[in-house]
Amino acid sequence: MRVAVMGAGAVGTSVLELAEEYGHTVTAMADSSSAAVDAGGLDAEAVLDRKHQEGIVGSGDPEDALDGEYDVLVEATPTTLGDAEPGFGHLREALERDRHVVLANKGPVAERYSDVRELEADSAGEVRFEATVGGAIPVLSTIESFGAAQITAVRGVLNGTANFILTRMQNEGLSYEHVLAEAQDLGVAEADPTFDVEGTDAALKCVIVANVLGDDEMTLADATVQGIHELPASALDLADDDGQTIRLVGEITADGVRVGPRLIADNSALAVSGTQNIVQFDTTYAGSLYNSGRGAGGPETATAVFADIGHLD
Secondary structure, eight states, X not given: OEEEEEXXXXXXXXXXXXXXXXXXXXXXXXXXXXXXXXXXXXXXXXXXXXXXXXXXXXXXXXXXXXXXXXXXXEEOSOOOSTTOTTHHHHHHHHHHTTOEEEEOOSHHHHHOHHHHHHHHHTSSSOEEOGGGXXXXXXXXXXXXXXXXXXXXXXXEEOOHHHHHHHHHHHHHOOOHHHHHHHHHHHTSSOSSOHHHHTSHHHHHHHHHHHHHHOSSOOOGGGSEEOOSTTOOHHHHHHHHHTTEEEEEEEEEETTEEEEEEEEEETTSTTOOOTTEEEEEEEESSSOEEEEEEEOOOHHHHHHHHHHHHHHOO
8 A cells, every 4th residue: 555654753753654555556655744755655764864964854744745645644743632633634634635544543533533533434435543542552443342241341551661660660679769760771771751650651542442442531630550660569468478569550440540560470471571561452352362473663563553544454
């Protein structure tokens, strides 16, 4: 397929780099201030070299990417809350042109899910968003395969940064501040880690799952969220003494969406370490099922993008 990519961060650039390997052609790419457009296919190396050297991907305006020739728009701009712009506007423009949209940006389906579905209903294009939850882990496609009616609850560890911090705090007896600085040095945590450590990122993912599972639209405002930024090291020490650990767990149940630190037995499937993520699906007839893997990262999340593209006609 011909692919246009909005966003030149880790996910967007990975889509550009890997598209040919997956049998697709990137015909346009935009960052916040520029665009590169070529109906015959972009030279990925040249685009990324220019981004590195000049801070722009091309000489065009971002709107040029939306106006170009493509079959599917990959929306990989940063997640924003509230009106979910500019991602929602990019999605709307592509659907109004009867193009497909694959989201890596959580905003549109976490904050404006009904609006997205209404636009999709009026378009020949389809919206898919596996990459918004769990990186490379097939969370939404598992629900799609089983059927939402057969999933009674979903819970899991859905933020690698928070999990890395908690793992290091418990294993090494280090303070939150010390481990956060270490995570930032390693590139595991952003310079501004607020979304991760305050539970917002995990909550957005849970809200998206809740929207897929339920009949009533949810947004971040409907979730109960507590982060790890105020968790003392002594709490992890006490848990360890009792054969338990603490993980930031997101839960989607009939009672709603909750995210917060939870005590978990050391031998529990949810007690994953480091940056690993895991998702537990409670089903009507098949018991509990688990999917685990890398929940973030450019190439990892790009695999979910390409999986979605592969489902499109």
